[in-house]
Amino acid sequence: MSETLSAGPTEHSERVHALDALRGFALVGVFISNSLSSFNGRMFLPREQALALAAPPLEAAVNSLFGLLIDQKFVTLFTILFGLGFALQMTRAEAKGTSIVPMYRRRLTVLFGIGLVHMFGVWVGDILATYAVVGFMLLPFRKLSDKAVLIWAAVLLFAFPITFTVGQRVLPAVLHGAAEAERAQKATRDEEAAHRAELLAGLSSDSVVTTQLANVRFGWAGMNNPNRPLLLSIVLGRFLLGLWAGRRGLIQDVERHRKLLRRLAAWGLGVGSVIGLIVMVLNLVYRGVASPPGWLAWLRTPRDVGYLFMGTGYAAGFALLFQKERWRKVLGVFEPAGRMALTCYLMQSVMGLCVYDGWGLGLIAHTPPSRTVLYCAVLFAGQLAFCHWWLARFRFGPVEWLWRSLTYGRAQSMRRVSTSAAGAAGVAH
Template sequence: MSNSTFNLKTPRVEVVDALRGFAIMSIMLLHNIEHFDYYYFPEALPEWMKVLDKIIWETLFFLFGGKSYAIFALLFGFSFYIQNDNQEKKGKDFRGRFLWRLFLLLGFGLLNAIFYEGDILMIYAVLGLTLIPVCKWNDKTVFFTAVILMLQPLEWTKFFYMLLHPEYVPTPNLSDHYFGMMGEYLKSNSFMDYAIGNLNIGRFASVAWSWENGRFFQAPSLFMLGMLVGRRKLFIASTESNLFWKKALQYAIFLFVPLFALKTFLPELIERKATMNSVLIIITSWSNLAFMIVMVSTFILIYQKESIHNFLSKLIPFGKMSLTNYIMQSIVGSFIYYRYGLGLVEYTGATYCLLIGIVLFILQISFCTWWLKTHKQGPLEYIWHKATWISFRKKRNNFSGVAMNKS
């Protein structure tokens, strides 16, 4: 019998774990300089540090803002492909199990939202439903659907409607209203005030912001593109995949430069704010996508160089425990900055926050490396995996067996 008969499961792709670790690391750094969505800029800092804070803030958001999340979404779709493919090789339909897995992810997101209202897991758990029907579609149909979603059809509809109706005045963003309400409970010293506020006011703010900024279209598009990357084996090093990523890098750079320039000068080109906002959301979405492709392509290509590989491979444990790390950073980070904990929000600008984020990253990656020496998965990954594949059939069979023995 061939080896494939014994090993039906697709092996882990090392570069994906490293790339996921990079995404989680950059998300952590952004969350830290944002004080985990508690926007406060201390005044009692020397002027030179305020200037440095601004440089760090703008640099990190240029590099990672909207891009780290996009990488995470791309890899979410890839992970679905791997799991679905493994089950198909066994002749099983994964879609029902994936639906249950998304429900579990919703629970993890709910836990995370207690500490950090900007949680993305709950949104992924809902938007991940789009993968259930499309996983049976052919590549062209999936790609076409992903492109349509990435084009931001809702914003184009709003844009043309406003062009045809100059008198139309759109309602203010709902997220601004909820973010304003968040300011009240963020002043509290009570953890319960934060938890309750995050789960209602904060959750509405985060979901509304994601809707208003096109994430409800962009995320499913990236899920589908990640699934296609899996189908085409583009994360597996080969002559064909290397050629693809080199071309992707070239095209992405070519597209990013004009898109970023257009985004920068858009307020000067379109006077009407409401119309400009819709176009800005579209251009920003495309600009972030292009830069994300630049980052992913570069990462994959340089990962194969031995000297750089040895360095980047250290991110693998961090990526393997991405769920644990994502939620842990929220728990620790909120305690560091929020007033129910250390309250460092009052004293730390972007410079201090970046240093804190780096220290937290070093501590987390050290923990991950130590943990995976004796465990195959991170703590929350293990729970998610076990709960995903829980079965009640054996228990029912056992009960029926006992009943038959008694009879």
């Protein structure tokens, strides 16, 4: 029997509960981010209309707090946790004397397939296919030292983005002249605006077929996104940070790393907040300006650094709080969602379409930030209740069951076995 088939899914007794709870917590921010930027249609609106939705004082305050505390921070956290999960899988495989590579490749292949179905069949904003592709890139780093992993993470998260941004901004002007470069950039912006307008029209339709065809066209056009190398670099860098954290056991053994986690929480939240406040102030200053200065584009890398610091600070702070009995009872409510993260992520896309698309409640392009956040809170509370109910009866979430079954080449046992039943089976044997 192959190593892939001889492996098995992680049992409940082997799970790191703090990690599951943290993953569930990250899903809250991911849902709010996706809803405020994508599901409610704001990112597809012309700039003036998008600004009008957040014009009233309450909406401006909610929008600013979203930018400071949530936007991209939880996505960053979720990405880091993927790399940490890889480190756990690798450690467990080594403890069993097997290679992680065959199982991991098959696992990523299945995830890539799920991501493509999600992207073209449900929602164009899929991240799963990207995670799968970058996951394959993660394999060569598994045997590197911790120091080498951190160096590569720094290169991918800082050096490459800066080089890429400089090249993207400077090289066209050097090669073709400033005027020609500006015309090319304007043509690209106009083309992107046309694609966004076409998608928004499709999403506003009361026909599911029209909506999904618009989704497919937008997704196919996005395949040529010139920023894709930058995205892949940042995702891989975050994976490597998660790999390093998983090797060190930062989440698995908090007590041993309490001092380091405190520093990570303080520096992460501190630096992330400072950068976030600077970006927030600049956004407010240039909010009503029809043509913001071009130098604002150079803030992309510092802004990404802020996301990284804040996401790291959230992870470290959460891990520390989870060790306190009182806080563990509160934060542990997210654990079932973390164990069903893939199911929850896909459910959020379906719920977002049902609430905002024209064939659903038709709220797209009409929902201000405060109402969007309220909808997210209500829907996620329903998700949590569903996850608690489901895992009281089954071992995996439904999509997790499919993922595991395809990965291990056999249908996994879905029903939970009670302690008494398991004991009776043991006596019978």
